[in-house]
Amino acid sequence: MAETAVEPRWRSYGTRRRSTRTVRVRTSVALVAVTVLAVLLVPPLIQLDQQAVDLALKLQPPSWAHPFGTDDVGRDLLLRCVYGLRVSLFVGVVAALTATVIGTAVGATAGALGGWFDRGVMRLVDTFSSVPHLLLGIFIVALFRPGVWPVVVSVGLTHWLSTARIVRAEVLSLRSRPYIDAAVSGGASRWRVAVRHLLPAVLPQAALAAVLMVPHAMWHESALSFLGLGLPSHMASLGNLIQTARGSLLAGQWWPTLFPGLFLVVPTLAIAGLAGAWRERINPRRRSELML
Amino acid sequence: MLELRAITAGYDRRTPVVRDVSLSVEPGEAVGLLGPSGCGKSTLARVAALLHRPDSGTVLLDGEPVHRWRHRAPRAHRTAFGVVFQQPRLSVDPRLRLTDLMAEPLRATGRRNEIPDRVAELATAVGLTPDLLTRRPHEVSDGQLQRACLARALVLRPRWLICDEITAMLDASTSAALVAAVEDYRAETGAGLLAVGHDHALLNRWCGRLVRWDDLGPAA
Known part of the structure; x- marks a missing residue:
């Protein structure tokens, strides 16, 4: 009797745990899919001009015609948000890929060669890490005319450090395995x-770092644009949208801030959730952390 | 002739694992190195295979002192040694199929055209059936994996074989098969053997000359 009483409880615990995990993963997958589809399909399919100004309709609250309302020059915010997400996601993905490629190359080279090269490179990484990313990013952005690519370069060049560290540590632990001896x-x-x-062995870690970097890079883009240093202000990016909406927020108009904010938070959380689930699969020991 | 003279080696200069050890292996000779666990046998084996730079002492290869180790050693020197390690699981890249594992040294030295013949030949020699060759390391047993490791060590026809406790993880019949495969290869090519182990009975039957770790030091 005792056994039959205990076993179902174990089982129900197990399934509940697993089901919450799949709900989280499924939600993340669905949200990421919706985001990507919206960003890819809305601009070519819906022939509306996101820049269309209609001063008669400025700062309208959400309605059926404009589900997210309109901004201070009467542009439809839903359309602006989708275009903004498009730009932010593009910057996020390209910057994350750039950072990962640089980080993997540097980390793998340092770990594989070792010696003075490794020490020199890692001190350089420490030096760069000691300067706040955003400050360094602002410095790089300031060197160019405003546009998408300076932002990509700025985020990419400031974010390879952690990837380089992860990859180097992985390579160091692999380097002393007997199979490397056998290869030599x-x-x-x-x-x-x-x-x-070495490279195939660190690739899963690097790819995970890249995915985790996407939301991070999106936030950096938004921060740079919010500070007025990133993308030109006519270009709809989430940071720009939030930046221009600041004034109307004080006047009680909440929608120009809320919706771009949600468009930033929800996809980044979804991507982070997906990456977290993936991390659990490749490295079950570090289950508890969720790095953003 | 492979000669190790007054080798001191380890992973921290202040506490070397191997202190002032000398050993030599004649071509065609089978030397069994017998020692307790943790005494530094494996480190000495790695030094002999040019995989670990000793802190002091000389390694002579056919009378020529060796100055360069690991990647810096000339490829011809490195590939003159076939090395088999104690733990087959750790000595294979988990992503490679058994055929690729065995063929890897041929690929690395640019002799791809020899791969089909050589792999088939060695698979028979070490007793691996064709269906095993397409599997990955996690899909085969330790014994089967160690056979593949031996095949990998033999694929470049080394003049010296360094076997570091190759049968420690295996059952008696697999051990016997591996030893037989090594001996067949040596009978065919006249390669020298340095077999490291702690199993006196096995090394006594396998090797022409048995050396005890304690007798290798400066006192001997």
């Missing part, structure tokens, strides 16, 4: 060991 003894060159054995 089998005549493999340094390059071959790196490309054939």
Whole structure:
């Protein structure tokens, strides 16, 4: 009797845990899918001009005609938000990829070569890490004319540091495995060991770092645009939208701030949730943290 | 002739694992190195295979002192040694199929055209059936994996074999099969062997000359 009483409780605990996990994962997948589809399909399918100004309709609260309301020059906010998300997501993905490629290359080289090269590179990484990302990003952005690419470059160049650290640590732990000894003894060159054995082993970690970097990069883009340093202000990006909406927020108009804010928060949380689930799969030991 | 002279080696200069050890292996000779666990046998084996730079002492390869280790060692020197390690799981790249594992040294040295013949030949020699060759390391047993590791060590026809406790994880019949495969190869090519282990009975039957770790030091 005792056994039959205990076992179902264990089972129900197990299934409940698993189901919450899949609900989280499914929600994340659905939200990411909706985001990506909206961003890819809305501009070519819906032939509305996101820049269309209609001063008669300025600062309208949400209605059926304009579900998210309109901004201070009468542009439809739903359309602006989708275009803004498009720009932010593009910047986020490209910047994250740039940062990951640089970080993986630097980290793998430092870890694989070791010695003075490793020490030098890692001190450089420490130096860059000691300066706040945003400050360094502002510095880089300020060197160029406003546009998408300076923002991508700025975020990409300031965010490879953590990836480099992760990849280097991974390479260091792999480097002392006997199978690397076996490869050396089998005549493999340094390059071959790196490309054939080390890189494939760190790729899952690097890819995870890249996905986690996307929301982070989106926030950085928004922060730069919010500060007026990122994208030109006519360009709808989430940061720009929130920035221009500040004035109307004080006048009691909440919708120009709330909806772009939600468009920033919800996709980033969804991507982070997806990456978290993935991390649990490749590294079940570090289950508790959720890095944003 | 492989000669280790007054080798001191380890992973921290202040506390070397191997202190002032000398050992030599003649071509075609089978030397069994017998020692307790943790005494530094494996480190000495890695030094002998040019995989670990000793803190002091000389390694002579056919009378020529060796100055460069690991990647810096000339490829011909490195590939003159076939090394088999104690734990097959750790000594293979988990992503490679058994065929790729065995063929890897041929690929690394630019001899791809020899792969089909050589892999088939070695699979028979070490007793791996064709269906095992397409599997990945986690899909085979330790014994099967160690056979593949031996095949990988033999694929470049090394002049020296360094076997570091290769049968420690295995059952008696697999051990016997591996030893037989090594001996077949040595009979065919006249390669020298340095077998490291703690199993006196096995090394006594396997090797022509048995050396005890305690007798290797400066006192001997």
